[in-house]
Amino acid sequence: MNMKKEKTNLYFMMFLILFGAVLSYRYFDQGVSRYNTTLFALSYKYGPISRGLLGTLYAGLNHILPMNLMSYSWVYFFCLLSTAFFDFLLLIFFTRVLQKSVENQKNQIYLILLVAIFTFPMFVTKEMLGRLDIYLMILVMLCLFCLIEDRCLWLIPVFCVVAMLFHQGFVFTNINLILVLLFYKGLKEDGNRKYFVVFGITLLLCSVLFLYFEFFSHSNGSEILDEVVTNAKALSASGRGYNPSIIDHEILGKDVYEAETEYRVLAHQETGVFLVFFWPFLILGFGFMKHLLQGQKGKNFLAYLGICLGGFTMIPEILLKVDFGRYAYYTFWYYLVAAMVLILWKDEVCIQALEWVKSLIKKWLPIPQLVFAYLLLFVPFHDIIYGELVDNIKIFIFG
Amino acid sequence: MVQGTEYKKKVNKFIVGLSFFYLAVFFLTYDAKLTIYNSTLLSFSYKYGFIPRAFVGTIYEGLNWILPVDMYSYGMAMRFVEVCTAIFFLLMIWIARKTLLLVGEKYFKTIGVVWIIYGIMFVSMFSSKYNFGRVDLFMLLIDAIGICLLMKRKGEWLLIPLSVIGVMVHEGFVFMYFSTILVILIYRFFMTEEKKKYGWIFALSLVGASVTFLYFMFFRTPVDRETYLSIYRMARDLSYEGRPHISLLSAELLCVNLGDIEKAFHKENFLQLPFFVLMVSPFLVFLCRLGRSLYLKAKGMKEKLAYLAVMIGWMTLIPNFALKVDYGRWIFAAFSFFFIVFIMMYVEQDKYFIQSFEIECNRYRKHPGVEELMIIYLIALVPLQDVYINAMLKKLSDFINVYLQWY
Numbered sequence: 001m002n003m004k005k006e007k008t009n010l011y012f013m014m015f016l017i018l019f020g021a022v023l024s025y026r027y028f029d030q031g032v033s034r035y036n037t038t039l040f041a042l043s044y045k046y047g048p049i050s051r052g053l054l055g056t057l058y059a060g061l062n063h064i065l066p067m068n069l070m071s072y073s074w075v076y077f078f079c080l081l082s083t084a085f086f087d088f089l090l091l092i093f094f095t096r097v098l099q100k101s102v103e104n105q106k107n108q109i110y111l112i113l114l115v116a117i118f119t120f121p122m123f124v125t126k127e128m129l130g131r132l133d134i135y136l137m138i139l140v141m142l143c144l145f146c147l148i149e150d151r152c153l154w155l156i157p158v159f160c161v162v163a164m165l166f167h168q169g170f171v172f173t174n175i176n177l178i179l180v181l182l183f184y185k186g187l188k189e190d191g192n193r194k195y196f197v198v199f200g201i202t203l204l205l206c207s208v209l210f211l212y213f214e215f216f217s218h219s220n221g222s223e224i225l226d227e228v229v230t231n232a233k234a235l236s237a238s239g240r241g242y243n244p245s246i247i248d249h250e251i252l253g254k255d256v257y258e259a260e261t262e263y264r265v266l267a268h269q270e271t272g273v274f275l276v277f278f279w280p281f282l283i284l285g286f287g288f289m290k291h292l293l294q295g296q297k298g299k300n301f302l303a304y305l306g307i308c309l310g311g312f313t314m315i316p317e318i319l320l321k322v323d324f325g326r327y328a329y330y331t332f333w334y335y336l337v338a339a340m341v342l343i344l345w346k347d348e349v350c351i352q353a354l355e356w357v358k359s360l361i362k363k364w365l366p367i368p369q370l371v372f373a374y375l376l377l378f379v380p381f382h383d384i385i386y387g388e389l390v391d392n393i394k395i396f397i398f399g
Numbered sequence: 400m401v402q403g404t405e406y407k408k409k410v411n412k413f414i415v416g417l418s419f420f421y422l423a424v425f426f427l428t429y430d431a432k433l434t435i436y437n438s439t440l441l442s443f444s445y446k447y448g449f450i451p452r453a454f455v456g457t458i459y460e461g462l463n464w465i466l467p468v469d470m471y472s473y474g475m476a477m478r479f480v481e482v483c484t485a486i487f488f489l490l491m492i493w494i495a496r497k498t499l500l501l502v503g504e505k506y507f508k509t510i511g512v513v514w515i516i517y518g519i520m521f522v523s524m525f526s527s528k529y530n531f532g533r534v535d536l537f538m539l540l541i542d543a544i545g546i547c548l549l550m551k552r553k554g555e556w557l558l559i560p561l562s563v564i565g566v567m568v569h570e571g572f573v574f575m576y577f578s579t580i581l582v583i584l585i586y587r588f589f590m591t592e593e594k595k596k597y598g599w600i601f602a603l604s605l606v607g608a609s610v611t612f613l614y615f616m617f618f619r620t621p622v623d624r625e626t627y628l629s630i631y632r633m634a635r636d637l638s639y640e641g642r643p644h645i646s647l648l649s650a651e652l653l654c655v656n657l658g659d660i661e662k663a664f665h666k667e668n669f670l671q672l673p674f675f676v677l678m679v680s681p682f683l684v685f686l687c688r689l690g691r692s693l694y695l696k697a698k699g700m701k702e703k704l705a706y707l708a709v710m711i712g713w714m715t716l717i718p719n720f721a722l723k724v725d726y727g728r729w730i731f732a733a734f735s736f737f738f739i740v741f742i743m744m745y746v747e748q749d750k751y752f753i754q755s756f757e758i759e760c761n762r763y764r765k766h767p768g769v770e771e772l773m774i775i776y777l778i779a780l781v782p783l784q785d786v787y788i789n790a791m792l793k794k795l796s797d798f799i800n801v802y803l804q805w806y
Contacts, residue, residue: 007766008765008766008767008768008769011766011769012766012767012768012769012772015681015768015769015772015773015776016768016772018678018681018776019772019775019776019779022678022776022779022780022791023779025791025794025795026779026780026790026791028794030794030798105767106767109767109768110767110768110771112768113768113771113772117775277423364416365413365416366409366412366413366416366507366508366511367413367508367511367512367515369512369515369770369771369774369775370416370417370420370515372771372774372775373420373515373519373774373775373778374420374423376775376778376779377423377424377427377778388427389423389426389427392426392427392429393426396426
């Protein structure tokens with residue numbers, strides 16, 4: 001039986017790698033946007049500024065290596081390498097999940113397929129290639145390895161702090177998965193306090209860093225502005241461009257809320273269209289949550305409540321910012337990977353909730369595989385817009 | 400075999416879901432643009448003589464005569480193409496429903512999945528700007544009408560004039576879409592008792608289409624200057640760029656050979672094709688295994704010939720691959736051949752074909768996730784274009800050419 005399952009895992013992973021490679025290349029735009037090249041110009045040599053870690057590491061590499069990395073072509077290559085590394089980590093993660101979930105192989109395969117559909121094309125478009133999100137995702141993967149292997153949990157706060165140095169938005173978009181899984185493990189494993197200790201340290205450090213970067217890191221912005229802008233221009237494809245919004249927000253500490261009004265209108269229009277086409281998945285999602293919480297009491301109830309509410313950390317971003325495409329992606333990523341890890345941990349409640357989801361899909365659709373084909377039409381999610389399909393329909397309706 | 404009301408409800412439910420899915424694919428790939436190549440063809444008409452590719456333009460001319468609007472504008476050309484495309488999609492959905500009812504509940508899943516994959520291909524093909532309004536749509540429409548006649552087993556003699564009309568729409572019909580009809584006629588000739596009927600329909604269809612093709616290839620003459628200018632002006636009015644497609648006018652009206660112009664495109668095609676073959680290799684393995692299984696199962700010479708036609712009928716496209724450059728269109732025509740013929744084999748309830756096909760499908764079905772991947776994988780490869788196979792392969796070939804400097 002195990003031999004047969006191993007063969008299934010092998011075939012599935014082989015096809016998944018081919019599928020992932022083709023899907024990634026199909027949406028690969030062969031370029032890095034000015035937004036993302038500008039981020040390489042931010043560095044800790046100007047002080048402990050927000051989002052300065054990437055530029056600092058890159059400048060360090062430039063110092064160590066014999067080549068001059070301060071050009072667009074090397075930035076492009078670095079971004080490609082980072083994305084490839086993330087995809088590699090993702091495939092290793094999928095392999096480990098399958099190896100550790102022999103009894104629930106089929107469910108894990110479907111979850112992996114869903115994560116692959118959303119993730120492979122996400123970070124290769126021009127807006128997303130080299131975006132700070134890829135480094136956050138790499139660090140999230142490393143945290144997940146610690147969790148599923150149940151080793152070196154002390155590294156989780158370290159990885160999360162590093163992620164905060166990359167982008168303080170980590171507290172809303174990515175940390176929820178790690179914290180919720182630690183919280184769940186802590187409640188489920190009575191007497192094992194290490195999960196709560198790691199949870200507490202991670203939450204405390206990240207909260208402090210968030211407050212610092214949001215409110216106290218822009219004090220010397222005007223002194224370093226010219227140098228940062230000059231460096232940003234040098235790293236862009238044209239050699240002359242840079243993203244003013246990042247400079248305004250990260251260096252000068254200006255509020256860009258009003259400047260983003262046009263994007264906000266666009267994002268809200270797209271959200272309406274998106275919800276019309278995605279409402280069946282909302283029913284499935286809320287039904288899944290209901291089945292997780294049903295009949296639970298005490299610590300169990302808290303554990304599953306954490307899982308259900310963890311995705312809602314995106315709400316402040318949705319209210320204050322405009323990158324709805326990214327938030328939609330992170331919401332899907334959170335719930336799918338959380339379910340995957342719970343099943344790996346042999347959580348019977350989650351397994352039953354997933355079986356309910358599958359039975360409802362089979363009731364609605366005579367050929368359930370149509371779900372995967374349908375979802376693939378919506379990817380890749382971009383930063384502000386949800387994707388080409390939603391954008392086309394929005395243009396059709398609103399002009 | 401048409402089954403009870405429960406099964407009909409199941410099919411209807413699936414068709415509603417499938418239609419919604421096709422609509423989503425349409426919105427994903429629809430560019431709302433009619434290229435000058437495709438709008439130029441609407442200016443060709445038989446009022447100028449029996450010129451090639453003028454059938455659709457003649458219908459367009461007829462509409463201009465009947466309707467109280469001036470059809471010779473870009474806006475009206477767009478509306479015409481939108482209506483024709485909608486009719487085509489609705490006909491395909493109707494055929495999907497009909498075939499699902501005919502194959503029965505036992506093979507509902509197999510044929511349903513085939514329609515999901517085929518729908519991804521044809522909806523994206525004829526929605527994207529390269530092939531929106533292309534005459535390939537009308538050629539496939541003729542195939543679809545032919546399939547309807549063959550399924551109903553009524554009015555099959557109409558395949559003879561339909562075959563001629565197909566060539567009048569585009570002389571490439573004999574290579575691209577005619578094989579689908581011919582293969583089903585060959586199959587019925589060898590495998591049914593109505594040999595005389597299908598023999599005659601096959602022969603007359605083949606002769607009619609061949610004679611029309613040979614006329615257009617070797618016996619047509621260039622049009623005179625006045626005719627050329629008249630068509631030029633109408634094509635200009637139909638175009639969104641305000642100019643017609645000069646190469647098309649030169650090739651079809653003045654009989655100019657475009658061989659030299661297309662040399663660079665050939666090189667791009669030859670660079671893209673091996674990568675495409677690599678990308679669809681899982682499907683090619685499936686086809687090879689299926690063909691081998693059919694050959695081994697076939698008992699007599701008649702069965703072997705019938706199955707041989709089913710598996711190699713697509714090879715009428717080889718001259719296109721060798722001599723012309725629209726690899727995206729030829730590849731779509733090959734896919735279309737396989738999908739339609741395989742569906743028809745289930746409709747015909749061919750025991751050995753169904754057994755072999757199900758065995759091959761089960762090889763993937765027994766591994767969870769693999770079947771789903773095979774279904775959705777093709778979404779990454781569409782829409783197929785015209786000259787270039789697809790945008791991804793164009794990107795890849797351009798990248799490799801930076802180092803090869805081949806074109």
